[in-house]
Amino acid sequence: MLAETILLEKTPATWIRAVLDDFDAFLLDHAAAERKASAMAVSFVVQYPDRYALHTPMIRLAREELLHYQQVMALVHERQLIWERDVKDPYVAALRDLIATEREQRLLDRLLVGSVIEARGVERFGLVGAHIEDAGLARFYTRLSKSEANHADLFTRLARHYFDASVIQERLAWWRERETEAMLAVPPRAALH
Ligand SMILES: [Fe+2]
Ligand SMILES: [Fe+2]
DSSP states (O other): OOHHHHOSSOOOHHHHHHHHHTHHHHHHHHHHHHHHHHHHHHHHHHHOTTOHHHHHHHHHHHHHHHHHHHHHHHHHHHTTOOOOSOOOOHHHHHHHTTSOOSHHHHHHHHHHHHHHHHHHHHHHHHHHHHHOSOHHHHHHHHHHHHHHHHHHHHHHHHHHHHSOHHHHHHHHHHHHHHHHHHHHHSOOOSSOO
């Protein structure tokens, strides 16, 4: 499934305005999001030692997200920004709270949540790339949008490795609705979510 087709609802236009109005705050939040994405990929390997098919792709994903973190941190340093204490991402937290606790269902949910979050990243990095004036940053965010698309595909591919298509389809339909609710519940602000 193409990342763009996963999203039921577009990000409101007020979001990109909030981001461009305080791009420094956005960068700090974005850096944290990349770091958390990397840690999340590692946690799949740690929590599913018996699911070998996850290991290499998740380690590769962790490295790529960490590279994104490094790249965003370079921008943070260039601007001499200083971050405050780490804060919870309310959108990610709302989705994670809905993940099932039963082991098998939990794996499916975690993969599908990964997929919808990455799909939102495709859209939002694409918006930053399209609207930001600085040409270098525009290129950087357009590139990030493409790599998020690969990540969204990776999560759905791994779900297909372990679960039936019909099970995935039904649960993904449910997650797409929850993603829309979680996205709309957070007022537009200078943050990735
Ligand atoms: Fe990333
Ligand atoms: Fe990603």
